[in-house]
């Protein structure tokens with residue numbers, strides 16, 4: 001209890017990790033963002049080849065950016081395929097690097113489920129700023145400095161869990177690594193029983209897999225020391241309510257999920273009151289763009305989240321496309337003034353489907369499949385293109401005790417459910433137990449996009465009105 005005593009009783013009961021910043025008025029937040037943006041643009045132009053050439057090519061004069069609207073509409077958007085080509089074995093970070101190699105203390109790669117990894121360099125202070133972005137999420141679910149974190153993660157090059165680790169240190173908590181040569185899920189369960197951590201950090205899919213493995217070992221995960229779950233790396237615990245409920249029930253814990261992409265690595269905390277995320281506006285500026293018009297969407301409408309990051313001065317992210325579809329609002333019952341994304345991430349710009357005139361969001365399908373009784377926690381959404389139409393086939397593993405002759409009936413039930421809730425009839429295949437790949441603690445590839453490459457290029461162009 002020593003560390004608990006370090007916080008005053010008042011601070012201990014505080015609603016926010018950082019009340020000053022988390023309840024700042026929109027006017028003040030925007031004032032701060034504009035000031036930081038102007039500094040960042042100047043810094044990028046002077047130190048970073050990628051941004052200098054981009055702005056010269058688009059004839060953007062940094063001194064002409066005087067308002068947030070100037071910034072949104074005059075400063076070109078950036079995207080992974082624009083940055084990646086300059087990364088070569090002789091020039092690891094490519095043109096998007098603002099510091100001398102000797103200042104780099106972290107090397108990370110995007111763990112994206114599509115394409116080549118993108119390398120990212122962090123300077124010293126970035127580690128703590130990026131780590132700190134997790135603290136509001138930890139605090140909001142009730143985690144306090146005397147808690148002990150257990151990382152069921154192999155500590156590879158994926159920045160997400162590294163930053164969660166730096167965040168836990170910044171928070172003042174004890175940290176246990178569940179990595180190691182020959183580490184297995186069973187050994188991790190043993191470690192949890194032995195070391196009694198209170199916070200479990202893992203991807204949502206792996207957390208459910210761990211719960212199943214624990215039960216097979218005769219251990220009830222809900223009766224372990226775990227009181228909180230922190231998820232990242234794939235949508236799940238907060239943006240998909242049914243997965244969140246499953247994790248909470250399996251582990252008898254409270255869920256905090258954050259929204260992050262590996263680049264830029266600052267995360268957005270979930271909200272205790274709502275069913276979505278707040279933007280992390282201490283280190284990031286975000287706006288939501290209509291892919292068709294290129295303009296900012298109205299409050300409550302769906303668009304792509306575009307971010308500018310103030311946490312890392314080695315590799316820089318300005319007006320960067322996350323490809324996450326979100327629905328922004330400026331008010332939330334929790335009192336935090338940071339931009340709020342109701343419903344979390346609704347899908348990806350590259351995975352959105354229009355089928356028989358209906359927009360289908362990946363998260364809606366995932367939520368429905370996860371809540372469907374008779375199906376297991378393992379499923380895949382397979383995208384194909386047939387007769388000039390996108391098609392999504394849902395492959396779900398049956399539960400272990402379901403006899404194969406009942407697969408067809410189960411598939412039909414799920415088809416009906418999809419039709420009733422989403423409004424379209426999608427093919428459903430029930431596949432045998434253990435036939436879909438398992439996540440080994442990393443990201444699970446839940447969407448398999450088998451549509452023709454040239455069609456996907458065409459689709460991508462729709463969202464690329466910037467170059």
Ligand SMILES: [Zn+2]
Pocket residue numbers: 271272273274278332333334335336340
């Ligand atoms: Zn809130």
